[in-house]
Amino acid sequence: MKNRKGWAGGVLLALLVAVGLALAATAPDTVPLDKVKDKMAPVVFPHQKHAVDQKIECKTCHHKDAEPAKAVVSCYNCHKAAAEGKTPDAKTAFHTRCQGCHKEKQAANPKAPIKCMDCHRKS
Ligand code: HEC
Ligand code: HEC
Ligand code: HEC
Ligand code: HEC
Structure with missing residues (x-):
């Protein structure tokens, strides 16, 4: 029994490592969010910190992608500088998603800006 458990544990660990490597390969470490910058300095988004360290589900942000781990459509493809029909502009989309969560997490985690x-940030 002990050995079988050890074996299963080893397989599980190998699987977790494989999944981790696959994510590291597809998801970028940081992404510049700068397509509509006009009044404000561009934003450098720490993607790994969110998707990997904080383990936030891909779907939370990539809300229109069926399988974000395989392919993602850029937010900017739909969220432009100005709103189009029911699609909010990029500023609204990012502020709602990004600041929205940070406001919820602030009390527990002051590192969420x-x-x-x-x-x-002006670099
Ligand atoms: C959690 C991160 C975050 C915080 C906090 C934040 N923003 Fe943004 N904001 C963004 C992102 C991401 C964009 C999209 C940037 C782009 O595509 O150029 C954006 C876009 C904007 C834009 C439109 C682009 C531009 O440069 O004109 C303005 C204006 C703006 N933010 C103002 C503010 C102001 C004022 C505050 C503080 C009250 C603020 N933001 C706080 C992330 C943030
Ligand atoms: C907190 C929000 C958030 C989470 C969670 C998140 N992403 Fe992203 N991701 C973004 C943003 C924002 C961009 C870049 C903006 C754009 O161009 O659309 C991006 C870009 C990407 C890109 C394209 C990078 C490039 O350089 O073109 C891939 C691939 C990606 N994400 C995969 C994932 C996967 C897989 C997960 C889950 C493990 C995930 N993301 C979780 C917000 C997020
Ligand atoms: C394929 C097009 C498409 C892509 C890609 C997309 N969105 Fe959206 N988004 C929409 C549409 C359309 C809506 C309007 C409501 C709905 O249909 O869900 C929306 C709504 C939103 C809302 C709700 C805004 C509010 O006022 O409540 C947020 C937040 C948002 N998107 C953030 C993002 C972020 C961040 C990304 C990239 C990680 C992204 N979206 C990628 C099309 C898209
Ligand atoms: C579901 C929650 C959630 C969402 C959505 C989210 N964040 Fe965060 N963010 C966090 C948390 C939690 C932290 C604190 C991480 C830590 O403890 O280091 C953080 C930290 C950050 C930091 C500071 C990182 C550092 O090194 O100090 C930046 C910048 C940031 N987020 C930008 C964004 C932007 C831009 C978006 C939208 C594209 C976004 N976040 C969406 C939860 C979120």
């Missing part, structure tokens, strides 16, 4: 300059 809500101040303008903590995201719109």
Whole structure:
């Protein structure tokens, strides 16, 4: 019994490592969010920190993608500088998703930024 459990544990560990490597391969470490920058400095989005360290589900952000781990459509494909029909503009989309979560998490985790300059950093 002991050995079988050890074996199963080994397989599970190998699987977890494989999944981790697959994610590391598809998801970028950081992504620049700068397609509509006009008044504010561009935002450097720490993708790994969210998707891997914080284990936030891909779907939380990639809300229109069936399988974000395989392929994602850029937010900017749909969310442009100005709203189009029912599709909100990029600023609204990002502020709603990004700041929205940070406001919820602030009390528990002060590292989730809500101040303008903590995201719109002048480098
Ligand atoms: C959690 C991160 C975050 C915080 C905090 C944040 N923003 Fe943004 N904001 C973004 C992202 C991402 C974009 C999209 C940037 C782009 O595509 O150029 C954006 C876009 C904008 C834009 C439109 C683009 C531009 O440069 O004109 C304005 C204006 C803006 N933010 C103002 C603010 C102000 C004012 C605050 C503080 C009250 C703030 N933001 C706080 C992430 C954030
Ligand atoms: C907290 C929000 C968030 C989470 C969670 C998230 N992503 Fe992303 N992801 C983004 C944003 C924002 C972009 C870049 C903006 C754009 O161009 O659409 C992006 C870009 C990507 C890209 C394209 C990178 C490039 O350079 O073109 C891939 C691939 C990706 N994400 C995969 C994933 C996978 C897989 C997961 C889950 C393990 C995930 N993402 C979780 C927000 C997120
Ligand atoms: C294929 C097009 C498409 C892509 C790609 C897309 N969105 Fe959206 N998004 C929409 C549409 C359309 C809506 C309007 C409501 C709905 O249909 O879900 C929306 C709504 C939203 C909302 C709700 C806004 C509000 O006022 O409540 C947020 C937040 C959002 N998107 C963020 C994002 C982010 C962040 C990304 C990239 C990681 C992204 N979207 C990618 C089409 C898209
Ligand atoms: C579902 C929750 C959630 C969403 C959605 C989310 N974040 Fe975060 N974010 C966090 C948490 C939690 C942290 C604190 C991470 C830590 O403890 O280091 C954080 C930290 C950050 C930091 C600071 C990282 C550092 O190194 O100090 C930036 C910048 C940031 N987020 C930008 C964004 C942007 C831009 C988006 C939208 C594309 C976004 N976040 C969406 C939860 C979220």
